[in-house]
Amino acid sequence: MPRYARSEREALADLLLDLGPDAPTIDEGWRTRDLAAHLTVRERRPDAAAGILLRPLRRYGEAVRRRTAARPYAELVARVRRPPVWSPVSNPLTDELVNTLEFFIHHEDVRRAQPGWLPRDVPAGFQVVLWKRAAGMARLALRRFPADLLVQAPGFGERTVGRGGDRLRVVGAPGELVLFLSGRQRVARVQVDGPSAPAERLRAASLGF
Template sequence: MTWMETERAALVETFRRADPDAPTLCEGWTVRHLLAHLVQREHHPLRQAADVLARPRPGRERFLGRLVERARTPAGYAALLETFAAGMSAWNPVGWAGDRAHHVEYVIHHEDVRRGRGLVEPRVLPPDQVRAVWAELAPLARLGYLRSPVGVVQAVPGGPRRVVKRAADAVVVVGDPVELALHAAGRVDAADVDVVGRPQTVERFLRWSGPAEVARDGVDVS
């Protein structure tokens, strides 16, 4: 079983227990919206692309909205969840990239559901899965911090570190790999990280990475 499959199974159970109308960390999206997004991403990628290109307000997407409406009843929600739980068909090219394209995505969206009502105690993941999150995080981090006004280094306490943006002045974002993934994906308020560096450099970074920079969520872990 791949980490992508392991995390999907865990996320399915969280979706089963969650209130479909509860908020998530994704602005404008409830748990129902987030489940519909995952199904659309894996089964209707052209419709997802059309929604992204239209740039609607979150929660007002045309094609995503159709899936959400079909899932308004308990039976409709259960059916949508079963579609996600079944995974992608073998012919779907979206799934061919495996863990590298989907594992961190699922981890982040799992926390979007869990922490939507406020910071929740972090899950304890198997050490090998945590190492996998770290190994797969680099592309997301480079994209997430692309427009940072200062350099950015990610570091795990007592563990590895990587430069994700080079510059003369840099901050170090310190946290466990899941927290680093959340921060890089724009879930700044929910991520349990420390930002260290020269005071003026940290201030510039925090001004950029704060709530006003919510557009970084478009880094697509969506």
């Protein structure tokens, strides 16, 4: 069985090393060093990683991430590449389920912040996995959006979501839809068809989790 989480992790680690600690990323205010620290904390510091989701712990989690970012960069990347087997999010039982999207998205966060980037060829099997995740993301991220949204990945599937109203169609490859639905609309190669006002509202919406 393909291990997409592992292959995306390895590709991201290679790219982080190639670019060095101060290259830009799509994540606002973060350089490559910051992203490596985020991934390290997420996998090795459950106490601080809780701040990613829980607002009361956000300040503490950010403080730990900043301290982690001060460590030698090569060490941070090595930790990204080889997570501990005890990690609740990266052990052999959870890695593929929890980390496939995490590392695909962050790999693209780095790739698409570099000059001259181009979409990469994603294997068909991986695209099937990404569409399943994108369909679930659409249901959660867009369920309250005030429009009737048809989310389509040609050749893979479609899903209707939203609260109803103006009709919009969101079309893209599975990986592009994942990026769009995770709040990275500005770099996602996705086509939005429909009335201009709700379409622009969708492109500017705070999506993701």
